Each structure stands twice: as C-alpha cells, then as structure tokens.
Amino acid sequence: MAGYEEIVAEIRDGLAPFAKEGQTVHEGTRLVEDLGLDSLKVMDLLLEVEDRIDLSIPLNILADVQTVGDLAQELEKLTQEQ
Amino acid sequence: MAIFDKFEQLAEERRRLLEGGVSVDPLDTVMGRVLSPTEAIVEGRRTILAGTNNYLGLTFDPDCVEAAAEAARWEGTGTTGSRMANGTYSSHAALEQELADFFGRKTAIVFSTGYQANLGILSSLIGPDDTILLDADCHASIYDGVRLSGAETFRFRHNRVEDLERRLRRLRDRSGEVVVLVEGIYSMLGDRAPLAEIAEVTKAHGAYLIVDEAHSLGVLGETGRGRAEEAGVEAAVDFVIGTFSKSLGAIGGYCVSDYPELDLLRYTSRPYIFTASPSPSIIASTREALRILQERPELRVRLWENAERLYRHLEGLGFRLGPEVSPVVAPRLPRAEDALALWQGLLEAGVYVNLVLPPATPDDSSLLRCSVSAGHTPEQMEAICTAFSELRDLAHGA
Incomplete structure (x- = not known):
C-alpha cells in the first residue's frame, strides 16, 4: 500500500511534463495557478496516478484539491480506506 | 469588477486569439439568415454550413415546418408550465409513446433540452451511494449530471475497454x-464506442449501462436507433438518452428504458420538474421528424456517402482526423493559430465549420470540426472539399 511520500513522488512524476523550465514541483505547488493545468489535465493526472498506484480515485476529491499536497493527502486517505 | 477577476485568464486568451486580425469571432458567429439546412448568410456572404449536427437535414423539411406552424396556431407558442403542473399536453404524451415504440422500449420521458435529459436522468437515477464509471470523452452534460448525483465518479480512458x-x-x-x-x-x-465489448464487461460485473445516442440517433443502426442497434446490444443497454436537436432538427431530449419505474423520475428529477415543458411547435416538428427518420432510410445512405467523401478527401490532404469515417469529420491541428487562420479562410471561401479549442478537445490540438448532412448536395460537398484543398497550406503543422 502506497504511503504519503510514495504518493507525493508519483504525483511529482506525473506532473513533471507540465512544469515550466526551472520550476520544481513541491507539496505547495498549485495545480491550476502554478502549473497552468486545465480541468481536463487535472482529471487525466488522476487517471495516471490511479493506475500507477492501483487505487480507485473518484473525481469527487477534486473539489478539495488545489495543491500537490492537497492531492497527496486525499490519496493517502483513499489508500487507508481501500 | 472584482467578481469577474476569475475570468481574467480567459479574457486574456480571447484577446490574444482575436488579435490575429480575425473579422468574425469564431466562438460567437452570427448566422445572419439561415436559408436551408445547409446554407446561411454569414457576414453578408452566402455560406455552406458544414458544422451544424443537422445530420438528416430536416430543419426545413416542409412537413416538419408545417407541423410546427400548425401546432403553434392550435396550441399556442409555449406551454408556460412544468410537465408536473400545466405543461403536459396530449402531444407530449404522444411523442413519449412514439419514442418508446420506435426504440421498442416500455417507457420514455421527454425533457426540454438534451442537456437537461442527461442532467435530469443522471442526477436523479443515480444516488450518492452508487458508483459511476464514465468514458473520459463524455459530453459536459454527462459530467454535470453525475456531479449532481453525488455519486463517486471514476473516468476510464476513452474507448479503452480494458481500462474500464x-x-x-x-x-x-x-x-x-x-x-x-x-x-x-x-x-x-466522431468515433464510435466499442459498445459490444463495453456491454459485455459491464454486464459481467453486474453494472448498469447508459448510452447517450445524441450523435447516433438516425445515423447508425438498421432502423436508425443508434449505436446500440448497430452493435446488436440493445438488450444490454439499460437506458438510452438522446436529443431532438441533431437528427430530429428541433430541441429537446429524451430517455427510454425497459424499466417501467423510469416514470418515477417524473417526481424526483429537478431538471424535469423545475422548467417549462417543450413548446407545442417543437413537439410537433419532432414527431414529424421521427416519422421521417423511420420512413426515409435513404437519408441515412446519403449522409454516409457525404461523410465518406469528406473524410477521404481530408485524409488525402494529409490532415490528422478521427479514427474512422463518420458524419463528424474533424481535422486536428496542433497550433490554435493555424486552426483559426484556416477557419477564417474557410469562412471567407463560403464554408462554415466549428472551431473547437482546448480544453473542449480530447487532447491539446484544436479542431476544425465539420459535420455533414444528408441535405448537402454533391455540389456543396465539392465546394467544401475544394475550399479545404485550396487552404491546406494555412495549416502548417497539421
């Protein structure tokens, strides 16, 4: 079962293609404002992470997600529930 | 005003898009006067419409127009009421029966728009304790409907059965x-769902299957019932949702099913209850169009001939298209500026298509989305193909 650090690493890997040159992705990075992701790309990111860590991730969590850290926390909660 | 600050990025993107010197806003084009299902005056110019979803070309059919006019004269211009109050006329009930008969189903419900059909069925039928799996490329009305349901929702990659x-x-x-x-x-x-395979895995897991046939009604299947009929899996589809605003040339939506309990949604579905029912003229022309759809299969044949012609022509020009021939033919351009230039060039050449920009597109490309109609004449198809040929060089990277 994936732990918090592992989840953050997976998210960072998934987000690497969206980072601008010289931009590092960290827990405080905002998905929309800092990385410029639109709603579709955020949902596509969930698809990727779902399969990488074999976890069912509902779209519903996105209402509470602004940063990489928010997302990691939601996913950690889900790993514990599942 | 501060309340609009959240739209600043959108406003900036629009400014940038229009800076390129386009004379017509591609996302706000005004049809000056519509002349036929396939022609309008746009910017003072006679223009072939190649982006209308008017698949069977019935918007000017004399029988449909006369039925609408007659209904307005006899029943008035609007119902001014909800289906639950004063808004159910005998014609609404008749259309529901005719839809049920056409699809060979027990129950049908009519909604005021296709968007509301998805919103109304999904938000009400599915509850917070249920689970939804939807194709990633589903329409916004489906996303909005499932969001209102409160159910946990998961996407699967577009048309990938193993992903589902x-x-x-x-x-x-x-x-x-x-x-x-x-x-x-x-x-x-314009690509089709691999519905036989989807139905098989869905049923193997004991799940319900809902198919939105908005773009396939009157287009696919032996009798025009859509993709489920074509794939031979109608019995596995629990609910079919669709619209009157494409092949049937009007506006409105419906859901059909073999579950008689579907009628209970008339008392629970807020997008059904808290809106006025469709005007009598809309219902009348829709009933007529549904009759024509069944009586004139040659319209479907002509539609597919036109689809084949445009798809093969654009394929020959080297455009990247959807994976299969379809009445929706959409060249994909990597750069929005090229798409805009080509869109503008086509309009100046007298051809209107839809410009679709990300994130409304399945990937980062922009689309010059064409939809053909049974109403397009061979001469009009020739003109559309010629315009694309002459302007091909504007799309550098496509």
Missing part, C-alpha cells in the same frame, strides 16, 4: 449500484 474492466474489477466490492456511461458516437472526433 480494470476499474470495474477494482470497484467490485462496493456497495450500491455501479453505472457505466458512454456515448454512441463521440461529438468531437
């Missing part, structure tokens, strides 16, 4: 019902 199956497996221990949502033909690239 993996998710169904992961979710197998859930309590509540599992609902799979797909479309017959997807609106942006």
Whole structure:
C-alpha cells in the first residue's frame, strides 16, 4: 500500500511534463495557478496516478484539491480506506 | 469588477486569439439568415454550413415546418408550465409513446433540452451511494449530471475497454449500484464506442449501462436507433438518452428504458420538474421528424456517402482526423493559430465549420470540426472539399 511520500513522488512524476523550465514541483505547488493545468489535465493526472498506484480515485476529491499536497493527502486517505 | 477577476485568464486568451486580425469571432458567429439546412448568410456572404449536427437535414423539411406552424396556431407558442403542473399536453404524451415504440422500449420521458435529459436522468437515477464509471470523452452534460448525483465518479480512458474492466474489477466490492456511461458516437472526433465489448464487461460485473445516442440517433443502426442497434446490444443497454436537436432538427431530449419505474423520475428529477415543458411547435416538428427518420432510410445512405467523401478527401490532404469515417469529420491541428487562420479562410471561401479549442478537445490540438448532412448536395460537398484543398497550406503543422 502506497504511503504519503510514495504518493507525493508519483504525483511529482506525473506532473513533471507540465512544469515550466526551472520550476520544481513541491507539496505547495498549485495545480491550476502554478502549473497552468486545465480541468481536463487535472482529471487525466488522476487517471495516471490511479493506475500507477492501483487505487480507485473518484473525481469527487477534486473539489478539495488545489495543491500537490492537497492531492497527496486525499490519496493517502483513499489508500487507508481501500 | 472584482467578481469577474476569475475570468481574467480567459479574457486574456480571447484577446490574444482575436488579435490575429480575425473579422468574425469564431466562438460567437452570427448566422445572419439561415436559408436551408445547409446554407446561411454569414457576414453578408452566402455560406455552406458544414458544422451544424443537422445530420438528416430536416430543419426545413416542409412537413416538419408545417407541423410546427400548425401546432403553434392550435396550441399556442409555449406551454408556460412544468410537465408536473400545466405543461403536459396530449402531444407530449404522444411523442413519449412514439419514442418508446420506435426504440421498442416500455417507457420514455421527454425533457426540454438534451442537456437537461442527461442532467435530469443522471442526477436523479443515480444516488450518492452508487458508483459511476464514465468514458473520459463524455459530453459536459454527462459530467454535470453525475456531479449532481453525488455519486463517486471514476473516468476510464476513452474507448479503452480494458481500462474500464480494470476499474470495474477494482470497484467490485462496493456497495450500491455501479453505472457505466458512454456515448454512441463521440461529438468531437466522431468515433464510435466499442459498445459490444463495453456491454459485455459491464454486464459481467453486474453494472448498469447508459448510452447517450445524441450523435447516433438516425445515423447508425438498421432502423436508425443508434449505436446500440448497430452493435446488436440493445438488450444490454439499460437506458438510452438522446436529443431532438441533431437528427430530429428541433430541441429537446429524451430517455427510454425497459424499466417501467423510469416514470418515477417524473417526481424526483429537478431538471424535469423545475422548467417549462417543450413548446407545442417543437413537439410537433419532432414527431414529424421521427416519422421521417423511420420512413426515409435513404437519408441515412446519403449522409454516409457525404461523410465518406469528406473524410477521404481530408485524409488525402494529409490532415490528422478521427479514427474512422463518420458524419463528424474533424481535422486536428496542433497550433490554435493555424486552426483559426484556416477557419477564417474557410469562412471567407463560403464554408462554415466549428472551431473547437482546448480544453473542449480530447487532447491539446484544436479542431476544425465539420459535420455533414444528408441535405448537402454533391455540389456543396465539392465546394467544401475544394475550399479545404485550396487552404491546406494555412495549416502548417497539421
């Protein structure tokens, strides 16, 4: 079962293609404002992470997600529930 | 005003798009006067319409127009009321019966728009304890409907059956019902769902299957019932949702099913209850169009001839298109500026198509989305193809 650090690493890997040159992705990075992701790309990111860590991730969590850290926390909660 | 600050990025993107010197806003084009299902005056110019979803070309059919006019004269211009109050006329009930008969189903419900059909069915039929799996490329009305349902929602990669199956497996221990949502033909690239395979895995996992046939009604299937009929899996589809605003040339939506309990949604579905019912003229022309759809299969034949012609022509010009021939033919351009230049060039050459920009497109490309009609004449198809040929060089990277 994936732990918090592992989840953050997976998210960072998934987000690497969206980072601008010289931009590092960290827990405080905002998905929309800092990385410029639109709603579709955020949902596509969930698809990727779902399969990488074999976890069912509902779209519903996105209402509470602004940063990489928010997302990691939601996913950690889900790993514990599942 | 501060309340609009959240739209600043959008406003900036629009400014940038229009800076390129386009004379007409591609996202706000005004049809000066519509002359026929396939022609309008746009910017003072006679223009062939190649982006209207008017698949059977019935918007000017004399029988449909006369039925609408007659209904307005006899029953008035609007119902001014909800179906639950004063808004159910005998014609609404008759259309519901005719839809049920056409689809060979027990029950049908009519909604005021296709958007509301998805909103009304999905938000009400599916509850917070249920689970939804939807194709990633589903229409916005489906996304909005499932959001209102409160159910946990998971996407699967577009048309990838193994992706759906993996998710169904992961979710197998859930309590509540599992609902799979797909479309017959997807609106942006015109590709069909692999519905036989989807139906098989959905049923193997005991889930419900809902198919939106908005772009496939009157287009696919032996009798025009859509993708489920074509794929031979109508019995596996629990609910069919669709619209009157494409092949039937009007506006409105419907859901048909073999579950008689579907009627209970008339008392629970807020997008059904808290809006006025469709005007008598709309219902009348829709009934007539549904009759024509059944009586004139040659319209479908002509539609597919036109689809084949445009697809093969654009393929020959080297455009990247959707994966299969379809009445929706959508060249994909990597650069929005090229798409805009080509869109403008086509309009100046007297051809209107839809410009679709990300994130409304399935990937980062922009689309010059064409939809052909049974109403397009061979001469009009020739003119559309010629315009693309002459302007091909504007799309550098496509």
